[in-house]
Amino acid sequence: MTVMTYAEALNEAQRIAMNDDPNVFAIGQDIGSYGGYYGVTAGLLDTFGKARVMDTPISEIAITGASVGAALVGARPILEVGFVDFVGTCWDQIFNQAAKFSYMSGGRARVPMVIRMACGAGLAYGVHHSQSLEAWFTHIPGLKVVMPSTADDAKGLLLSAIDDDNPVIFLEHKFLYAEKGDVADGAQRIPIGRAAVARQGRDVTIIAWSRAVHWALAAAEELAGERIDCHVLDLRTLAPLDEAAVLRAVEKTGRVVVCHEACLTGGFGAEVIARVTEKVFDSLEAPPVRIAAPDIPVPSSRPLENEYLRPERRLADAVRNLVAVSHRTARQRK
């Protein structure tokens, strides 16, 4: 184990994969000498040279499509799109091209590529640089969607994403880049499609991903002092969803809160809750709860952005309330 930041862990994963396989290359805006907007590709140019670490013009359609085309003929691009908010400029190449080739060819073509994008609010970047758009991607069959919350997961999941023969949307939370953590040495992979228990508990299950996992852990810590024992499940991968882990975690406690930074309506929390109610409804002691951002663009001004980020502050109360409701319901049933 080595302590490193989330950004360093991502850097190391790319380094390992590029060392391992000459077909792997990095492409994106300002990823070379500049090292990427968060330093994630720092130093790769020096090690691997311009032929494999390609600074591109500001042409999202062309660089995304070029990555798809290169993947189609057997190369393995790691494309950095600095902010998920820019995905509108290259969306066709992602959802109509990358996501469709395997299917439309009857399984005879594949697009092994990773699209790394920074998401998330909290830095006063405003409406065009702060969104959490993961639900868009999860609605497209053919895309895998990965959202690590820790440095160790960032490294292990990025290695798996590069290995994968499918387009993988790899969403990195910009607030987490500087977060440090223990990271496994070497080329240890963390499988895509597997959730992780971030904290064991018996009373309430909190399901989260990306930065919201940290909110969940903080809330769990706070609630432990009130003898509410929270179980925290970090999805890590939204597509494919580790449904078995979700159902198990909910059955264990009978109470579930899904917490995410993306806004409420059409958020991935709705999908999680739908699966829970369809499949383990009988194990629920109280109605499931979603804690999500309000349905507003992300404002720039600090106090306003804090309103957007209200799930962080509301989570602990939501859990308290859920426990109270379920106790009341239990008493009424008696």
Next chain:
Amino acid sequence: MEMLAKMHLLRAFDQKVGERCKRGEIPGLIHLGIGEEAVAVGVCRAIRPEDKITSTHRAHGHFLAKGGSPKALMAELYGKQAGCCRGKGGAMHLVDLKIGFLGANGVVGAGLPLAVGAALGARIKGENWVVACFFGDGANNEGSFHESLNLAAIWNLPVVFLCENNQYGISQSISTQQKVANVADRAAAYGMPSQITDGNDVLAVFETVAKAADRARQGKGPTLVECKTYRVSEHYEGDQGAYRDPDEVAAWLQNDPIQRLEALLLERAVLSPVELERLPRDAEAMVNDAVAFAASAPYPAPDKAERHVFAAGKRAAS
């Protein structure tokens, strides 16, 4: 001669597809390339088997010219399991990597960046293939056109951008859609050489593209080739739009690429009157075989619908 035979195949294929469409045997949105055969055949004859092409929504001709199987294509149009994409693609989403056919495309202009990527892939993998990127005049007003030409130019990638200017983007004449007279004029903006060619003269297309492909293979970068042709077919089968002057269509029918090549070959005595008769008959027979195969082939089982969303494999560990 070989090119003439291919052009007959493309013509006979699309005529047959049009007929089967009207009978309701072939479903979906079908775009025929009648009148545009010289471009597909001239281009694909000028490149090598290992070279790649990207195509458009009007893709049958490109697919056949690149060496695709008429049976597999017809079966795909019929939605059969024996189709080149197991019935999952259909006319606008054909793929056949074995022949270097990197995809028809239902989205105008979407193939251009893919072509740039396939050329980039050649560089990454140390391969010497060239990519011929077909697109229509409609696509040259898409942002993807601009971004792709610029990227290919700055990276000196082995792409031949191949504009099939058939004069119409669905109902709109190119003259109403852009100020510059030629698509090729735009190449200057990317520091890229360009060439305008008579797209109904298969030999001219062949020679122009052979030079451009050669240049690309030598590492001298991309070329924009504009082939001026005409879509004798309507935009899609069933299109009722009366947006074209009948005299204009009639004039282009006189400029038919197959008849032009036949006249030339007869004049040069490369083609005998007997062969002149035989070639279309051979093509017709091949297409009839394809239809018989496709019509009688089984449909995919419904439970196949959920397969192939994801590729099953992983990078081989080294």
